[in-house]
Amino acid sequence: MSFAGVSVVADGKLLGADTSHTTPSASGYHLAHVVFSFVDETDKQEPARIDGSKILELRGKDRRHAFKYIKKAALAKHVKNDSFTIRCDVVVLNPQCDTVLITVPPSDMQQNFTEFLHAGDGTDVIFRVGDETFAAHRCVLAARSAVFRAALFGPMKEGTSMAAVMEIHDMDATVFKAMLGFIYSDSFPELAEDGKEGTLLQHLLVAAERYNLPRLRVMCEKKLCEHIDLNTATTILGLAEQHGCDGLKKACCKFVRCPENLRVVVATDGFDDLCRSCPTIMKDMILGVLPAK
Incomplete structure (x- = not known):
């Protein structure tokens, strides 16, 4: 196995190998991503721009689940003269500070x-x-x-x-x-x-x-769904129809379509008013209580 070359990134730009010694360093504990790759025909490539096919990747803290292995058959095409070249890229994240220690308040x-x-x-x-x-x-x-x-x-x-x-x-x-x-x-x-x-x-x-x-408006619509009962169903249903509150309208219709509830609601004055003001709703409710074909 041989050494393939060096890639250096500084200020978001890829630099050549000859500038690596000028890159500032920082010691301590840092987060890092490690990527291993095969490198073919390294003698024809510039050290700072080596191309390769990824064979495994090491990310995160749990290394046991971070590797992706290559099959033996796929390895053969990278072997030359009983040897192969591997490139290792290490990307250090935020080497100057540890943002985990900073909590942004709500x-x-x-x-x-x-x-x-x-x-x-x-x-x-x-x-x-x-x-x-x-x-x-x-x-x-x-x-x-x-x-x-x-x-x-x-x-x-x-x-x-x-x-x-x-x-x-x-x-x-x-x-x-x-x-x-x-x-x-x-x-x-x-x-x-x-x-x-x-x-x-x-x-x-x-x-x-x-x-x-x-x-x-939507908040009120949602809250009103909790207030649908035998005394308020027709009033809320009329309000939902008048103001285009489809969700509230469906909730009221579902409540009224229950046979036990419908018997009580039909006997109220509010039901008669609803029949006169919103005949379309009455048609929808009648169709809703009929058995499906």
Whole structure:
């Protein structure tokens, strides 16, 4: 077995063998990849650019599972004069530092924005919803919602002075507060747990669509699937149909198609209203309970 040559990589460039003695070195424990290759006709190649066919590879810490062996028949073509040449490439990774010792903390941007809202520093717009008022930041609202962007910075902007007051109609203050909390935190807001959560979720879904907040809209849709029961099935189903919530609609239809549930739901006033407003849904449900052909 003979020595094949040297390949040196510095600053991402392949250097010749004659420059290897100028390459800086570093001692210590480093991560490395080792690759062994056959080298044929080395006398016709430059030492720094030797070509070969890979026969085995050593990577990682567990060497027992790192080798790929070549069959004896394939070895024969590399043997010349009862000998063969092997090239060994060692690539040292990050020799100057050990990144394993550095832990990047999770992002706290959401918490920072939420605290910014609660502190009230720098607020430049006020919303009046019913008897309550909410201070907020135009730039944050505009960045999160195209509807708020148009209202606050577009040609039809509703207020130009600092701390302008915007009236929000047809929305409960609790729902607006929850939507505002989502805009700043990007996480689902806490809602009342006194039996009104399902109703608030329905209103919050409508608000999310009104202000073009698709992530909040899907969150509400998913949460509402947990509130489908005999009393709410028709209401939620009508809401899903009206706002194009396909996933929520399928969940409601699945619940209603159950014969035991259907008997109870049919007797409710909500079912009669649903039949009048959404006849297509009724057709789908009837087809769903019929036996398959």
